[in-house]
Amino acid sequence: MNTLLDYGFTDRIRGLFSYSFPSPDTSSPEPARVIRADRGRVLLMTGSGPLQVETGASIVTGDWVALARNDDDGALPPAIVGTLPRYSTLQRKRAHDPLSEAQVLGANIDLVGVVVPIDRPLSANRLERTLVAAWDSGAVPLVILTKADLTSRFDEVVAQTVERARGVEVFTTSAEAGDGLDALHARIGSGSTLALIGPSGAGKSTLINALVGFEAQHTGDVRAGDGKGRHTTTARELIPLGAGSVLMDTPGVRGFALWDAEDGLEAVFGDIEELFRSCRFRDCAHDSEPGCAVRAAIESGVVEERRWLSYRKMQRELASLHRRQSVAEQRRHGQSFHRIAKEAALAKDYRNRFIEG
Numbered sequence: 001m002n003t004l005l006d007y008g009f010t011d012r013i014r015g016l017f018s019y020s021f022p023s024p025d026t027s028s029p030e031p032a033r034v035i036r037a038d039r040g041r042v043l044l045m046t047g048s049g050p051l052q053v054e055t056g057a058s059i060v061t062g063d064w065v066a067l068a069r070n071d072d073d074g075a076l077p078p079a080i081v082g083t084l085p086r087y088s089t090l091q092r093k094r095a096h097d098p099l100s101e102a103q104v105l106g107a108n109i110d111l112v113g114v115v116v117p118i119d120r121p122l123s124a125n126r127l128e129r130t131l132v133a134a135w136d137s138g139a140v141p142l143v144i145l146t147k148a149d150l151t152s153r154f155d156e157v158v159a160q161t162v163e164r165a166r167g168v169e170v171f172t173t174s175a176e177a178g179d180g181l182d183a184l185h186a187r188i189g190s191g192s193t194l195a196l197i198g199p200s201g202a203g204k205s206t207l208i209n210a211l212v213g214f215e216a217q218h219t220g221d222v223r224a225g226d227g228k229g230r231h232t233t234t235a236r237e238l239i240p241l242g243a244g245s246v247l248m249d250t251p252g253v254r255g256f257a258l259w260d261a262e263d264g265l266e267a268v269f270g271d272i273e274e275l276f277r278s279c280r281f282r283d284c285a286h287d288s289e290p291g292c293a294v295r296a297a298i299e300s301g302v303v304e305e306r307r308w309l310s311y312r313k314m315q316r317e318l319a320s321l322h323r324r325q326s327v328a329e330q331r332r333h334g335q336s337f338h339r340i341a342k343e344a345a346l347a348k349d350y351r352n353r354f355i356e357g
């Protein structure tokens, strides 16, 4: 049976937990990890096996929580009474919903594997954007090329991916042929959580099955004849890999609209941001100003123009997100101000009519 140790409960987490939730007696809350989170309900792994718990809190896959069993007083069901601060948060802006909250895909992830099928390589812009989100989560990104058996241009695609990944480690795998799995296994090591992100059909579930050595996840395979077997994963969930390591499948993450990802932008485009300091003018817009270090770097071929434009686009996106956030913020303030003013007017009216009058 799987227990907490199979879900990444390392000494570090144990330490964090006992710091945040000191346990004076045996009825104190116990640590548990969220294997999957559905609306209002989460599946936890506890020290004594899985447990489903209702919850109103916004808890996501990968969270470490404090669970109160409420055994002795039979009236109360087990409940989550606290959450450990997340050391990483993989999130994106919800599409088509400018003012909504971020969508958190997972928490407490150590490695984010950006899964790219070798037969459909990602555009450089998309790869950069995904790496920005991955770095920004606080985890360490990896690029994982899948389906290596499906290309005749293997060396070319790998070399191109390595170049575009700019220092992020690139792993090449074929779940079909069993290639590259040991290296990936070794990189994951013990006690860490690897989340796989990538579009549907990229080979995430197949890779997870190959890594764990059995059919832990449904894949996009369609059985000949009856078409059955077309189960695709719909939930983000944790799957134990052994040695306390955990895989997280995040189905169907096609793209990343960025959410407060300045740190990620700096991680991927630090070389460009560094150039800004060498521009002649402090407020250089990097368009046509004399002495612009960015233009000079592009002209001399040090910085690829495409990369500059890709950076610029993400920067604009974040700027417009912040503008909308601050408008929404002001509106909230305005509303509460309005309410307070209205209440004050009512109170005054009351005084006028009934007390002073």
Ligand SMILES: Nc1nc2c(ncn2[C@@H]2O[C@H](COP(=O)(O)OP(=O)(O)O)[C@@H](O)[C@H]2O)c(=O)[nH]1
Pocket (backbone or CB within 6 Å): 146, 147, 148, 149, 150, 173, 174, 175, 176, 177, 198, 199, 200, 201, 202, 203, 204, 205, 206, 207, 218, 219, 220, 221, 222, 232, 252
């Ligand atoms: N040839 C080959 N096909 C693969 C490999 N990995 C996955 N596939 C196929 O790619 C399709 C999508 O895989 P799946 O794991 O469901 O993708 P997911 O949506 O990212 O989870 C399935 O038909 C798999 O059989 C591989 O290494 N080689």
Ligand SMILES: [Mg+2]
Pocket (backbone or CB within 6 Å): 204, 205, 206, 218, 219, 220, 232, 233, 251
């Ligand atoms: Mg899948």
